[in-house]
Amino acid sequence: MQERDALLKKKVQDSADILPPEKLMLLEPIIEKYQGSTSYLIPALKEAQEMFGYLPMEVQRKLSMGLNIPAPHVYGVVTFYSFFTITPRGRHTIRLCLGTACYVKGSKQILEIITREVGINVGETSKDGRFTLEAVRCLGACGLAPVMMIGEDTHGNIIPSGTLNILEGYQ
Amino acid sequence: MCASPYYRMQIMMCAGTGCIASGSLDVKNALERELAKRNLQNEVQIVMTGCNGFCAMGPLVVIYPDGIFYNQVKPEHAPVIVEEHILKGRVVEKLLFKDETVKGRVPLMKDIGFFGLQRLIVLRNRGLIDAENIDEYIARDGYSALAKAITEMTPEQVIEEVKKSGLRGRGGGGFPTGLKWEECRRYDNFPKYTICNGDEGDPGAFMDRSVMEGDPHSVLEGMAISGYAIGAEQGYIYVRAEYPLAIQRLQKAIEDARSYGLLGENILDKGFDFDIAIAPGAGAFVCGESTALMYSIEGKRGMPRIKPPRSAEAGLWNQPTNLNNVETFANLNPIILNGADWFASIGTENSKGTKVFALTGAVINVGLVEVPMGTSLKTLIFDIGGGIPKKRKFKSAQIGGPSGGCIPLGMEDVQIDYESLQGVGAMMGSGGVVVMDEATCMVDTARFFTNFSVDESCGKCTPCREGLKVMFDKLTDIVEGRGQEGDVEFLIELGHHINNTSHCGLGKSAANPVLSTIRYFRNEYDAHIRDKRCPALVCPDLIDFEVIEEKCKMCGMCFKNCPSDAIVWEKKKVAWIDRSKCTKCRTCIMNCKFGAIR
Numbered sequence: 001m002q003e004r005d006a007l008l009k010k011k012v013q014d015s016a017d018i019l020p021p022e023k024l025m026l027l028e029p030i031i032e033k034y035q036g037s038t039s040y041l042i043p044a045l046k047e048a049q050e051m052f053g054y055l056p057m058e059v060q061r062k063l064s065m066g067l068n069i070p071a072p073h074v075y076g077v078v079t080f081y082s083f084f085t086i087t088p089r090g091r092h093t094i095r096l097c098l099g100t101a102c103y104v105k106g107s108k109q110i111l112e113i114i115t116r117e118v119g120i121n122v123g124e125t126s127k128d129g130r131f132t133l134e135a136v137r138c139l140g141a142c143g144l145a146p147v148m149m150i151g152e153d154t155h156g157n158i159i160p161s162g163t164l165n166i167l168e169g170y171q
Numbered sequence: 172m173c174a175s176p177y178y179r180m181q182i183m184m185c186a187g188t189g190c191i192a193s194g195s196l197d198v199k200n201a202l203e204r205e206l207a208k209r210n211l212q213n214e215v216q217i218v219m220t221g222c223n224g225f226c227a228m229g230p231l232v233v234i235y236p237d238g239i240f241y242n243q244v245k246p247e248h249a250p251v252i253v254e255e256h257i258l259k260g261r262v263v264e265k266l267l268f269k270d271e272t273v274k275g276r277v278p279l280m281k282d283i284g285f286f287g288l289q290r291l292i293v294l295r296n297r298g299l300i301d302a303e304n305i306d307e308y309i310a311r312d313g314y315s316a317l318a319k320a321i322t323e324m325t326p327e328q329v330i331e332e333v334k335k336s337g338l339r340g341r342g343g344g345g346f347p348t349g350l351k352w353e354e355c356r357r358y359d360n361f362p363k364y365t366i367c368n369g370d371e372g373d374p375g376a377f378m379d380r381s382v383m384e385g386d387p388h389s390v391l392e393g394m395a396i397s398g399y400a401i402g403a404e405q406g407y408i409y410v411r412a413e414y415p416l417a418i419q420r421l422q423k424a425i426e427d428a429r430s431y432g433l434l435g436e437n438i439l440d441k442g443f444d445f446d447i448a449i450a451p452g453a454g455a456f457v458c459g460e461s462t463a464l465m466y467s468i469e470g471k472r473g474m475p476r477i478k479p480p481r482s483a484e485a486g487l488w489n490q491p492t493n494l495n496n497v498e499t500f501a502n503l504n505p506i507i508l509n510g511a512d513w514f515a516s517i518g519t520e521n522s523k524g525t526k527v528f529a530l531t532g533a534v535i536n537v538g539l540v541e542v543p544m545g546t547s548l549k550t551l552i553f554d555i556g557g558g559i560p561k562k563r564k565f566k567s568a569q570i571g572g573p574s575g576g577c578i579p580l581g582m583e584d585v586q587i588d589y590e591s592l593q594g595v596g597a598m599m600g601s602g603g604v605v606v607m608d609e610a611t612c613m614v615d616t617a618r619f620f621t622n623f624s625v626d627e628s629c630g631k632c633t634p635c636r637e638g639l640k641v642m643f644d645k646l647t648d649i650v651e652g653r654g655q656e657g658d659v660e661f662l663i664e665l666g667h668h669i670n671n672t673s674h675c676g677l678g679k680s681a682a683n684p685v686l687s688t689i690r691y692f693r694n695e696y697d698a699h700i701r702d703k704r705c706p707a708l709v710c711p712d713l714i715d716f717e718v719i720e721e722k723c724k725m726c727g728m729c730f731k732n733c734p735s736d737a738i739v740w741e742k743k744k745v746a747w748i749d750r751s752k753c754t755k756c757r758t759c760i761m762n763c764k765f766g767a768i769r
Contacts, residue, residue: 041470042453045413073471079470080629081453083412093645099374100569100605101531103619112756113734137456138374139413142531143226143538143605154192154231160758161734 019052024062026051031066038069041077046085054085062148086098090132092170095149099138107146111135117164130171173393178216178450180257183298185231187222187381188416195230201249206257207709214259215617221385223298224539225285228268233280233298240280241266271557285536288555290517293378293501294541296386302420305427308388314433316507317395321441322529326506329400330356333503335511337523342368342459343571343600344497344676345522347590351493355401355483358491363403366487366494367394369410370464372456373572374623378527379497381539382578383410383417386501387424391447393500395434398445401493406447409464412454421449430703456573456627460675461494462485474629475675496601518544522588526602532569533608535560542587549583552606557729563608567691569599573620573627574680576687577613581708596687598680610761612709613692613701618646620684628677635678638669642685650710654700659689708769711755713740716748729759729768 008085029048034040044063049055055078064071078084094114098107111122114133118126125132141147144156155166184199199217206270207211223231228242232252239262241252246265255261266285267276291297300307308314320329334349355363367390371379383390394406395733397717410418425447428434436444450468458464458473465487467473486492502524506514515523528551531537535557542551548568552558559565567577576597578585585591589599607616621643630636642665648654666682666689673679689696690722718729723745732742737752738759740762748759748768760768 011461038470039468042467043389046451046453052412076472077470081455083452083454100572100603100619101375101537103374104532104605104607104611104616106761109756109758136413137372137627138375138376140371140380141188141192141226142375142377142529143229145531145537147192154188156189156192161732 017153018060019056023052024058027059027062027066031063035067036066038073041067041069042081045074045078049084054088056086088125090129090148092130093132093134094167095134095136095139097137097139097141097145097147097149098135099142099145101138101142103145105145106160107148107158110146110148110158110163113160113163114167118167131167178214180215181235181288182217183220183233183235184217185221185223185229185298186219186302186721187226187229188223188377188383189226190229190231193229193414195244197246198230198232198244198249199431201246202253203476205249206522209236209253209258211253211257216302219303219342220298220300221296221302222381222539224294224381225536226539227535227537232266232299238280239278240283242268260418271620276743279513284557284583285538285540285555288550289541290525290542290543291541292505292514293382293389293498293527294386294539295505296389297381300386302385302387303423305388305424305431308386312508313388313504314392314428315390315434316504317399318439320396320507321399321443323441326356326400326402326763329396329507332511333400333506336506337488337511337518337521338506338514339522339589340496341498341502341526341602343574345599348495348499351483352397352400352559353490353496354481355493358484360491361402361407363401363491364487364493365394365397365403365406366464366468366492367408367500368459368464368494368496369408369414370452370459371411371414371497371601371602372459372627373504373574373603375529375531375569375572375605376527376601378539378602380414380417380528382497382501383408383414384420387417387421388428389501389504390421390429390497391424391434393495393503393661394447395438395445397493397495397500398501399443401491403493404444406445407450407452407468407487408447409452409458409468411452418449418451425449435625445645455629456623457629457677459673460677463675465492472629474631475677477674481570498602503690517587519586522589526587526599528587528602530556530604530606532605533559533563533611534606542600545586546589547583548578548585548587551587551604552583556606561608563610566607566609566611567613567749569607569616569684570603570604571598571680571683572603574598574676575600575603575682576683577691579606579691582691596683596690598683603724610707611707612650612705612707613688613695614646614650614705614708615709617685617688618650621646621681624677624681628681631680632672634669634672635674635681638665638673639678639681641665642669642682646685649696649699650705651712652699652703652710654696654703656700658700659693663689673703708757708760711757714755714757714760716750716753716755716759717769718748719767720745722765724765724767728762732758732762734758 034044060074063076122135232241235609270277332354338348339345458467460475463473464474482492527541567579625639628635666686669682730738740746
């Protein structure tokens with residue numbers, strides 16, 4: 001709950017001064033590709049997030065104008081789905097699974113270790129911009145529980161004492 | 172087997188997500204190198220198959236024609252496999268599966284208990300075909316059911332066949348598939364849509380992922396058959412954002428099927444047009460609910476709406492829409508080909524066919540299993556799953572994810588079918604079975620599921636949004652030692668309110684984990700509330716972190732494993748815990764083999 005409240009607080013921060021206008025021009029091809037139907041909003045947002053790493057307000061505004069979808073609708077969708085983020089990310093995103101199978105096998109302990117050693121809570125990014133920590137609900141690799149993903153790599157059968165060794169590989 | 176006749180042997184390498192994470196791609200490269208070194212690349216073929224199901228023992232290799240099953244294969248084993256098995260025909264003993272029940276190594280896949288007791292319908296192609304090769308799917312009777320349906324049967328006959336087979340929705344609700352189709356067919360409002368629900372959000376469930384990754388064409392074929400039956404020309408597969416490999420394989424499968432004329436316009440020259448698009452999700456559990464899923468495809472927030480009208484009447488873009496689960500679609504090819512009577516002969520009176528379960532948690536053989544409906548939970552956990560590791564005792568099995576319930580020790584004889592599970596307070600759900608041993612605290616587990624539902628509630632209706640939050644706070648109080656007399660009664664009352672008054676399936680079942688743990692493990696709640704004690708030693712605030720002197724064997728395992736040097740121990744002396752340094756991480760408890768810490 002606390003993590004969600006903290007996230008909500010973060011999500012409303014406007015980040016209008018981060019992106020220069022010429023960068024926003026990069027959105028033009030996405031807008032062109034997905035014009036015409038509201039149903040393209042989610043794929044469009046995904047591509048935009050891949051491009052910028054996150055979805056600051058001005059990107060949402062630009063997409064809203066370009067796709068002719070009301071800005072509150074865009075914002076509503078962005079904040080509804082956990083895949084989208086309004087804050088910048090670290091170089092590596094740790095997605096630690098807290099699904100049932102991983103939980104039963106002790107992923108909570110691994111979370112505590114990461115929180116303590118890296119100094120970030122769920123939803124936060126470390127000060128040096130190295131890691132963003134996310135807790136996810138089941139990565140569908142329960143056979144390897146406990147599991148975490150760092151970027152695109154899946155690490156399974158993690159033992160608490162080996163957690164930091166895994167993190168070492170990502171600078 | 173569909174291999175070129177020039178190959179004398181096939182190495183089937185599991186390329187499911189589990190095995191890839193365990194390093195199966197490295198093993199494949201190593202094997203390729205070894206084969207090339209000995210100039211065998213034209214004699215022996217390496218096939219990357221979909222998930223084999225036995226994920227815990229990955230990476231897995233099966234070598235045909237003999238069907239020898241190797242597990243936990245590392246790249247450094249490649250030379251010995253090629254040298255001994257491929258060249259000399261000798262089985263590599265040390266890589267065979269070690270069966271604890273017969274105390275020996277088992278060479279053949281079919282002799283392993285985990286595989287032997289299964290009956291494969293949905294997973295019929297598991298480990299046998301290359302998921303990215305449409306020819307191999309066709310060679311295993313793929314798309315023949317679609318061909319049979321559109322050339323020999325009318326849509327009404329297809330629906331009749333599915334109705335007769337007794338197939339029920341595998342997504343959890345168990346609504347008869349044939350009836351759903353029939354209702355959707357009745358509406359004369361075009362275009363219609365058929366949707367595959369691949370938003371497998373239940374933690375502990377990965378059967379749909381395995382089907383989409385390992386046998387994507389079986390899903391496409393099922394969708395095309397349903398499209399023909401209800402009169403739809405467009406299908407959508409909604410896939411979770413967390414499953415990139417599934418999206419990629421489905422995309423390739425759709426393109427291949429189009430190029431073979433099995434999707435697109437005028438399929439098999441019978442004037443039937445049908446195409447499929449992928450709608451990727453963006454991470455919201457509630458989108459597994461049918462109306463929420465359709466809103467999500469429309470590019471909106473995925474919030475369920477009140478029914479009626481049912482989706483069959485006004486679903487996606489207010490048009491008649493049929494929605495089935497991945498596993499339901501994968502059942503259709505065998506039903507159409509072998510007939511409804513064959514399918515109806517499997518299973519129990521009201522639940523026909525098989526069900527795929529993801530068996531996880533505290534069980535030796537973790538993985539994906541498909542068993543006939545009516546199999547007992549005991550068979551599933553002890554005969555197929557191999558029992559509980561570390562000589563611990565079975566405590567309960569959680570079935571059905573955050574909407575399901577816990578089935579305790581003493582009730583493990585319960586049959587697995589829709590009605591029996593509901594009778595004991597659980598539900599089929601999508602088929603995740605998480606086994607819990609005596610080291611699991613049931614109050615903490617209930618709190619965990621409630622936290623999940625709190626986070627995933629869409630916020631539209633009050634009982635779910637606010638009620639669950641209150642429930643979570645109450646459970647937090649209990650596990651942190653602030654529980655009071657009467658809390659349990661409060662939870663029961665609140666739970667019933669939430670279940671009875673919520674809007675959609677998520678809320679209607681969100682209190683089940685709490686209600687079922689209270690029903691079967693009331694004594695644990697009482698221990699937390701009255702004695703301020705956690706019997707399973709899980710809730711840190713209710714543990715003293717004291718060494719019980721009589722039980723301590725002075726082995727020093729707690730001392731060696733403590734991350735914060737809080738344990739004082741010398742050889743041949745009883746350990747004790749320095750409370751000022753202790754962070755209550757429970758590492759000592761997990762490592763003590765004698766239960767000497769409380």
